[in-house]
Amino acid sequence: MSKTTIIDKEAARQIREGMKADCTKCFSLCCTALNIVASSDFSINKPAGTPCLNLQPNYSCQIHSQLRDKGFKGCTVFDCLGAGQVVSQVTFKGQSWRGNPEIGKKMFQVFPIMEQLHEMIAYVSEALSYEIPEDIADKLSIQLKKLQYLTELDADDLLALDLIMYRFSLNELLTIASNFVREKAISKLPGNRNIKDFDHARVDWIGKKLEGKDLRASDFRGAYLIASDMRNSDLREVNFIGADLRDVNLGGADLSTSMFLTQMQINSAKGNEMTRLPIYIQKPSHW
Template identity: 75%
Template sequence: MDNATAKNIREGLKADCTKCFGLCCTALNIVASSDFPINKPAGIPCVNLQNDYGCQIHSHLRNKGFKGCTVFDCLGAGQVVSQVTFKGQSWRENPKIREKMFRVFPIMEQIYEMIAYTAEALSYDIPYALSDKLSAQLKEMQSLTKLDAEQLLSLDLVMYRLPLNKLLTETSKYIRESLIAKLPGTKNSKNYNHERADWIGKKLRGKDLRAINFRGAYLIAADMRNTDLRSVDFIGADLRDANLMGANLSTSMFLTQMQINSAKGDINTILPTHIERPSHWIN
């Protein structure tokens, strides 16, 4: 698969709530916290869900304490479950499918997450052998989205995640090491591996963090204003309330909309093309 096609696939993974039956508002479990003012068990509709599956406080979610709702992004899994898996049948109109639909949604969400990571990896200039393996992985992931509900519920997603994680790690290493080789100084003069690091609240303002491995790192409330984060691997990193004002994330790897939605930024934050600037950021 060529880079442009892969990039288009990644950029096309967008949620369309008008084609979804409010699955993120029903299928998921909500725990009262700084992100939500209420407890809501999985499978129970949110009190703010309307009959047309819209949210009655959509434009005031953050002011009403539902910050978590403005962070969530299903990448389009919701409309696929609603319109493809269940062929346009809603859980309200057909209560018999209610439980099954709610169980399928988080599975489809995980599949779409894997599709997003795979398509992004294919958008980079990487060795053919690696690209070939990723292309096969993407094709397999896309085929899973067409399975029926029973088949989806029987999937062991670990069997797909493990080989994909290996390929994504190889992609990250290749991209980052290619950049490191071009940076001033020797490769061993700086530690580029901060996987699962606890950098909560760390002061990093203005730092050159290019090519750092932040896989699974805790960057909660870190001050990353005006940092250079190009070719940084952010897969699984926790960016809640991280200050990204003025930061350059233009070529950051495996960065998701949810991670960005949970962080702080402004009009000067440079984002990858597949990420939208959150409406609640400072202009």
């Protein structure tokens, strides 16, 4: 692969920032395709492939402005990174599941697959937006183009994909990119520390008090941070890939250059107007 085929940082940023849901172009797949279990996030049980009882004929939600009050907090957390409109308008070419059970069955099966592809595209494009070694950028560019191609496949080909294989091949590259960015940040911090001192991958810090802590360049891959107190903490250059941020208090925290955050992670957390987020993440309306 020649140097000219590497996706430049600005193009990568635009791809990442464009990974947003457009519900006006989707046939409410998150309200139909997914399985819902009654919990603190959902007040009902709903089998996969069954429309939510609040879904209206025009694909809108009749309690959209009251979701959290009515026991549907999980709906305000969910974000598909734009997978819904791609399945609706590209994979199925604007054909709805209404009135066509065969299309519906496949559409509901394809949706979670497209979700995962979009998540991988988001991670790869974000990694390419950083200052990383050229050989890693080269490999990530190849992966990004492959993933973008996969989103254009027809339903049957999408259903036949081995997503575990694609995730496995990406994991090492994303880790290398993250470590490169974090090591550069660590080198500017006071004290003689190395990257191992910042390794908190898969740590169980549920409910931990971390208010005002300097956690810059930490690795929180797959970490359990549920209901921890991170108010006013410095979380720049932190790797949050796969971290559980449910009910984490991020009021006043600086996540402006945090890595691999998703809108869903932030939607599940708590914050305020003082919380600083990456440019591609929107402040949830319920904050």
